[in-house]
Amino acid sequence: MDGLPSEEEQEMTTETATVDVDVTVPDPQTASHSKELDSNFQTVGEVRVANARMTCTDVNVYYGDKHAIKHCNLDIGENQVIAMIGPSGCGKSTFLRCLNRMNDTIDICRVTGEIKLDQQDIYDKRLDVVPLRAQVGMVFQKPNPFPKSIYDNIAYGPRIHGLASSRAELDEIVERSLSKAGLWNEVKDRLDQPGNGLSGGQQQRLCIARTIAVEPEVILMDEPCSALDPIATAKVEELIDELRQNYTIAIVTHSMQQAARVSQRTAYFHLGSLVEVGETTQVFTNPQHKLTEDYITGRFG
Amino acid sequence: MQLSVLVFVLLGVMALAYHLGRRRSLATVGGRVGARSLHSLPSYYGFYTALWAGLPALLIAGLWVFFEGSIINSMVVQGLPSELRELPPAQLGLLMNDVNNLASGNIVSGEVDATMQRAADHLNELRSIGSTALAIAVLSIALGTASLAWRAIGPKMRARNRVEVIVSSLLVVSSLIAILTTVGIVLSVLFESFRFFQKVPVTDFLFGLEWSPQVALRADQVGASGAFGAIPLFAGTLLISFIALLVAVPVGLMSAIYLADYAGPKLRSNAKPVLEVLAGVPTVVYGFFAALTLAPAIRGVGESVGLSVSSESALAAGLVMGIMIIPFVSSLSDDVINAVPQSLRDAAYALGATRSETIRQVVLPAALPGIMGGILLAASRAIGETMIVVMAAGLSANLTANPLDSVTTVTVQIVTLLVGDQEFDSAKTLAAFALGLLLFVVTLGLNIVALHIVRKYREQYE
Ligand SMILES: Nc1ncnc2c1ncn2[C@@H]1O[C@H](COP(=O)(O)OP(=O)(O)OP(=O)(O)O)[C@@H](O)[C@H]1O
Numbered sequence: 001m002d003g004l005p006s007e008e009e010q011e012m013t014t015e016t017a018t019v020d021v022d023v024t025v026p027d028p029q030t031a032s033h034s035k036e037l038d039s040n041f042q043t044v045g046e047v048r049v050a051n052a053r054m055t056c057t058d059v060n061v062y063y064g065d066k067h068a069i070k071h072c073n074l075d076i077g078e079n080q081v082i083a084m085i086g087p088s089g090c091g092k093s094t095f096l097r098c099l100n101r102m103n104d105t106i107d108i109c110r111v112t113g114e115i116k117l118d119q120q121d122i123y124d125k126r127l128d129v130v131p132l133r134a135q136v137g138m139v140f141q142k143p144n145p146f147p148k149s150i151y152d153n154i155a156y157g158p159r160i161h162g163l164a165s166s167r168a169e170l171d172e173i174v175e176r177s178l179s180k181a182g183l184w185n186e187v188k189d190r191l192d193q194p195g196n197g198l199s200g201g202q203q204q205r206l207c208i209a210r211t212i213a214v215e216p217e218v219i220l221m222d223e224p225c226s227a228l229d230p231i232a233t234a235k236v237e238e239l240i241d242e243l244r245q246n247y248t249i250a251i252v253t254h255s256m257q258q259a260a261r262v263s264q265r266t267a268y269f270h271l272g273s274l275v276e277v278g279e280t281t282q283v284f285t286n287p288q289h290k291l292t293e294d295y296i297t298g299r300f301g
Numbered sequence: 302m303q304l305s306v307l308v309f310v311l312l313g314v315m316a317l318a319y320h321l322g323r324r325r326s327l328a329t330v331g332g333r334v335g336a337r338s339l340h341s342l343p344s345y346y347g348f349y350t351a352l353w354a355g356l357p358a359l360l361i362a363g364l365w366v367f368f369e370g371s372i373i374n375s376m377v378v379q380g381l382p383s384e385l386r387e388l389p390p391a392q393l394g395l396l397m398n399d400v401n402n403l404a405s406g407n408i409v410s411g412e413v414d415a416t417m418q419r420a421a422d423h424l425n426e427l428r429s430i431g432s433t434a435l436a437i438a439v440l441s442i443a444l445g446t447a448s449l450a451w452r453a454i455g456p457k458m459r460a461r462n463r464v465e466v467i468v469s470s471l472l473v474v475s476s477l478i479a480i481l482t483t484v485g486i487v488l489s490v491l492f493e494s495f496r497f498f499q500k501v502p503v504t505d506f507l508f509g510l511e512w513s514p515q516v517a518l519r520a521d522q523v524g525a526s527g528a529f530g531a532i533p534l535f536a537g538t539l540l541i542s543f544i545a546l547l548v549a550v551p552v553g554l555m556s557a558i559y560l561a562d563y564a565g566p567k568l569r570s571n572a573k574p575v576l577e578v579l580a581g582v583p584t585v586v587y588g589f590f591a592a593l594t595l596a597p598a599i600r601g602v603g604e605s606v607g608l609s610v611s612s613e614s615a616l617a618a619g620l621v622m623g624i625m626i627i628p629f630v631s632s633l634s635d636d637v638i639n640a641v642p643q644s645l646r647d648a649a650y651a652l653g654a655t656r657s658e659t660i661r662q663v664v665l666p667a668a669l670p671g672i673m674g675g676i677l678l679a680a681s682r683a684i685g686e687t688m689i690v691v692m693a694a695g696l697s698a699n700l701t702a703n704p705l706d707s708v709t710t711v712t713v714q715i716v717t718l719l720v721g722d723q724e725f726d727s728a729k730t731l732a733a734f735a736l737g738l739l740l741f742v743v744t745l746g747l748n749i750v751a752l753h754i755v756r757k758y759r760e761q762y763e
């Protein structure tokens with residue numbers, strides 16, 4: 001699928017650009033029989049939602065010559081958790097990293113298409129990525145606390161954005177963020193100790209606390225539980241569920257159960273294409289696309 | 302036979318031994334099909350035989366080369382008429398020198414008489430006998446040991462283990478050579494320093510404020526007090542090194558940051574080697590650049606604003622030395638900055654930090670121990686540097702903190718103490734060893750600190 005001739009690609013770009021929303025609603029009968037990827041990169045299911053925080057239209061990502069995300073359309077709804085699933089290497093992380101322009105840090109990476117946050121195109125040349133990333137925070141797959149104290153880890157974001165005018169205010173932000181991440185009771189007596197002295201699960205919750213300390217509106221999580229034990233995972237999932245009240249969340253996960261537990265919508269990626277999107281319950285109980293079904297039932301391979 | 306030819310023949314014997322040993326190991330188990338019942342791979346049997354063929358013979362040849370001269374010499378002396386043999390050692394040495402020259406067809410200092418001619422012929426004869434004997438001895442030893450090793454080969458023989466033992470002992474010997482040399486240098490410096498401290502008290506040396514190593518040769522000589530206070534020298538060293546670091550640390554660090562975090566991969570792969578070339582320029586070249594270009598320029602500028610600048614100044618030497626050690630700082634810092642995991646940078650970027658915030662507040666603190674290590678290595682390089690100082694900063698031991706004055710450093714004084722005609726037991730020359738010892742202790746201390754920091758840093762990310 002990688003080395004598509006450019007002529008064909010261009011043709012498709014124009015095609016998808018004119019695609020209307022309701023065209024993507026498939027006829028379930030035919031859809032469940034299509035075993036192959038849709039050659040027009042059309043997504044099965046409803047890609048748009050009524051109260052969208054972020055709107056992606058015809059997003060393509062290239063690493064050098066490699067076409068990693070192909071003509072992707074997706075909305076991310078407000079105060080909702082959307083789960084992104086799919087086999088390894090299908091582009092989930094890549095897509096997630098587009099949403100706060102973390103791909104800018106990769107030299108060979110090129111993004112085309114349109115991604116809007118509250119009607120503002122985030123790839124607009126005049127847009128400053130610093131406030132964007134403060135607005136769209138990210139939690140990574142591997143916990144990556146700074147080699148600083150627990151306190152400084154949390155305080156880092158508020159400091160660079162000048163969110164606190166006094167030490168007391170900063171203390172309060174730190175306590176609030178750690179409490180939200182369910183870590184406060186475990187670390188309140190050792191705030192001056194280094195963050196990488198915590199256990200893996202605690203570190204991941206520290207990273208989540210660090211992200212919410214900046215008070216972003218959207219939180220992107222890339223397999224946040226892949227390094228955690230079931231107990232820590234349960235805590236993080238609980239946390240995600242609470243955060244949903246105030247934040248918009250996109251989470252990449254390899255665990256179908258996790259996706260089913262925490263998300264309201266689910267998007268299935270396959271080889272760089274967004275194959276199917278829908279209500280989580282619907283995607284898991286009654287997938288429309290054959291590829292989704294195979295993946296969910298474990299027949300993928 | 303010539304020694305080089307002999308060595309080549311020996312190599313040939315080793316190759317042959319390898320081949321034969323390998324063949325025999327296979328033959329004992331009935332060819333390739335039986336190779337699995339051998340203890341080791343066939344090639345190990347080959348190596349085993351070859352090593353036995355080569356090493357003892359080479360050892361003998363080495364010993365011979367080492368002792369040949371003195372043995373033959375004493376035999377020639379034995380053959381001289383008795384009145385010549387009775388000559389005092391110095392004259393005998395001269396005579397033998399002539400004989401040697403005569404034997405190898407060089408120009409001889411005095412008249413050639415019959416005795417000398419005879420001695421020279423004797424010498425040549427002995428030499429040719431010696432080299433033939435050597436060739437025969439070496440080759441027969443090689444063949445003998447090789448055939449012994451060859452006969453010992455059998456399926457049960459643990460050839461691999463034995464080869465490994467031989468190889469590892471070769472490695473041990475090589476590293477011992479390096480270590481013993483260091484120990485020897487340290488001991489000799491230590492010993493000579495003790496002799497110096499018998500003439501000049503340690504406290505005078507360590508805390509004395511005046512350095513003027515001219516010792517009075519006659520009692521009535523003026524201006525030759527012989528003061529051996531090392532403070533001015535160390536002050537000069539520190540002043541110049543400080544100026545050098547003042548140049549090298551900011552420039553080196555910033556270029557490292559640029560190369561690591563801002564420059565594209567193409568620029569980076571081109572610029573880094575170019576920067577490292579700076580370290581490869583001979584220090585003499587830097588020296589004359591400092592002395593001929595920079596020092597006069599500094600004086601010109603200084604005088605135009607009404608400062609008195611000596612034509613050789615600490616500033617000129619320090620600036621040029623700083624340029625010289627930039628690559629030490631930049632190359633090491635670049636490596637440690639690159640070693641800071643991308644995930645840390647991502648974490649900062651994802652919080653909305655700008656690039657410079659990320660570098661200042663996340664990357665540099667994380668890389669700081671490694672950077673410190675690089676700076677300390679550069680500092681010990683600066684402290685040990687001699688040439689630039691000789692050429693640009695002068696020789697006068699002023700105790701001053703003014704970079705526009707001429708100062709001198711420890712290494713420069715060591716050089717000036719030892720060049721020219723000297724008695725090797727005067728306080729003046731012995732002082733060089735004491736300075737060397739002190740310098741050694743200082744740079745060793747710096748290196749240990751640097752290595753320690755670097756090691757600690759490594760542990761952090763593993
Ligand atoms: N920095 C990069 N440079 C080049 N190619 C990349 C880079 N990052 C990702 N890719 C390629 O892009 C494709 C999608 O990668 P991505 O990391 O988004 O997959 P993923 O769905 O997150 O996989 P996983 O579930 O294993 O994390 C892969 O084929 C990968 O090889």
Ligand SMILES: [Mg+2]
Nearest residue numbers: 092093094222
């Ligand atoms: Mg991924």
